[in-house]
Amino acid sequence: MDLAVIACIAAALAAAVHGYIFVLETLRWEEPGTRRVFGTSPEQAAATRQLAANQGVYNLLLGIAALAGIITLVAGARGAGLAVLLASTGIMLAAALYLVISDRTKGRAAVVQGFFPAIAVVTGLIALGQVAS
Template identity: 50%
Template sequence: MVTVGLVLAGLAALLHVYIFWLESVVWTTPRAQRVFGTTPQEAAATRGLAYNQGFYNLFLAVVVVVSIVLVAVGHLAVGAALVLAGTGSMLAAALVLVLSDRSRARAAFSQGTLPALTVLALVLGLLA
């Protein structure tokens, strides 16, 4: 089950790299505006905030990738702790999103599902 958790963590990291790309690289493009439901004016006005937020997502992804590598080279305790910290933070961010704006429930579900499954699988695997 630990392996399943690590695969899910890797997928969560990839998703957060994609979110970084949308927020920090292509925020004002039609594609990002469709994903986030913003107008060109809103995207222009929030570009700096989105740029910053994108890097939070990237840093979470980096933590998760480093933790997977640590587990792979035999540092289970440290790697598992970092996986749980990284994906737990991703999950917490998804919960904050939906609690702050119910209209963002779909986005929160998309953002939080892989991290939630990671936490569940990893904890079950560590307890086994």
């Protein structure tokens, strides 16, 4: 199987996860279920609503960028598509690594946030190397 296909599948799954994070952080931040996920009290959620929404928008935009890379690749611009895919999923992966480095108790969240981007980055880099050679 072409590694670019695996990178696209992983990037699409990463985009879906980041879209879900957008929903939690932007549309459902003060809901009890979301507060349980993030470990916040009603007061903390109310006080951080704007910050969470801003972060949620970042997550959504990263997901959109990953999808733009996939679309560009599928449209035939393999190198450019892989570059956009790698930039977006690389940022997702870096954010997941920062999360776990800054707070070891956030390991599970970092895995959820970074698993699919890690697969996309590794397979995307190998596929990009094949384009270059």
